[in-house]
Amino acid sequence: MSAPRSKPIASLSVDLDNQWSYMKTHGDTGWEAFPSYLDIVVPRILKFFEDLDLKITFFIVGQDAALRKNREALASIAEAGHEIGNHSFHHNPWLHLYTEQDFEAEIERAEEAIEGATGQRPVGFRGPGYSLSDATLRVLSRRGYLYDASMLPTFIGPLARAYYFRTAKLSGDERQHRKAIFGKFSDGFRPNRPYHWRFDRKRHGEGLVEIPVTTMPVFKLPFHVSYVLYLAARSETLAKAYFRSALLLCQLTRTHPSLLLHPLDFLGGDDLSALAFFPAMRLRSEAKLRTVRETLFSLSDRYLLSTVKNHALSYAQPSGRVLAKDTLGVGRVA
Numbered sequence: 001m002s003a004p005r006s007k008p009i010a011s012l013s014v015d016l017d018n019q020w021s022y023m024k025t026h027g028d029t030g031w032e033a034f035p036s037y038l039d040i041v042v043p044r045i046l047k048f049f050e051d052l053d054l055k056i057t058f059f060i061v062g063q064d065a066a067l068r069k070n071r072e073a074l075a076s077i078a079e080a081g082h083e084i085g086n087h088s089f090h091h092n093p094w095l096h097l098y099t100e101q102d103f104e105a106e107i108e109r110a111e112e113a114i115e116g117a118t119g120q121r122p123v124g125f126r127g128p129g130y131s132l133s134d135a136t137l138r139v140l141s142r143r144g145y146l147y148d149a150s151m152l153p154t155f156i157g158p159l160a161r162a163y164y165f166r167t168a169k170l171s172g173d174e175r176q177h178r179k180a181i182f183g184k185f186s187d188g189f190r191p192n193r194p195y196h197w198r199f200d201r202k203r204h205g206e207g208l209v210e211i212p213v214t215t216m217p218v219f220k221l222p223f224h225v226s227y228v229l230y231l232a233a234r235s236e237t238l239a240k241a242y243f244r245s246a247l248l249l250c251q252l253t254r255t256h257p258s259l260l261l262h263p264l265d266f267l268g269g270d271d272l273s274a275l276a277f278f279p280a281m282r283l284r285s286e287a288k289l290r291t292v293r294e295t296l297f298s299l300s301d302r303y304l305l306s307t308v309k310n311h312a313l314s315y316a317q318p319s320g321r322v323l324a325k326d327t328l329g330v331g332r333v334a
């Protein structure tokens, strides 16, 4: 009898963007009090992944971790056995404009707050708005990070930016700050699968691993769950067909996807009226949860779903030997 063939690894992550960070990006007043929906959404997401028996990665914003009111919700994520990643301190989607020194201060502050709230020191980073630069990568490497997950290899970054500028209420200054958010057209030519950033190969062996947020192979269109839900708000059939096509292209090109989720994929218009401007917020929460569940089922038929850290490790050490020293001394090296 032949042994069952093991499935290739794919990873799942939630960018735990909070209510205030959406309001801030959108230019709404009131974000300065850091309104939070973590108490509602975190237990819901944890229950959802417990039912599916999956451990995934949560990229947490340092500012949330620094506030006492969010401590319990954030600690429960680590207690449930999920990986905790760093999603910056202030959630500014223009980190690529920071100097190396400013970025280092930002990331260090986030690490401290996140470790304080969850007991885990992150070994992975995702920049808000897919922001990254040579400076951010150098700092991550120097600080012993195993991976960066900030690259979205798509051609439509400039389109997303145009849409954002049309809908957000921003002053001239704020527009200047946000001028290059959501990436460049040329990002579409970057690889859609894990790779090593070579700049620090000499210093760090194989160097920092990039786990890009997978886009639809060939077309390089995003297919993370928020896009699927955006389509589902118009037609569930269209949304399913879109996701299935993306998965088929992943299989044909042997791309092991890293799929991105957001809290709003688990919250409906019935939960939250403050974010009505957001696409797909007219769906109710049960409808969203059903679509998310179906999406993940079709992914888990083909792939072994795990954390982004395990995805990075399986790329960095395909033989299974421990190559990445867990320099920050956290978590298991699977």
Ligand SMILES: [Zn+2]
Pocket: 015, 016, 017, 087, 091, 127, 128, 129
């Ligand atoms: Zn974010």
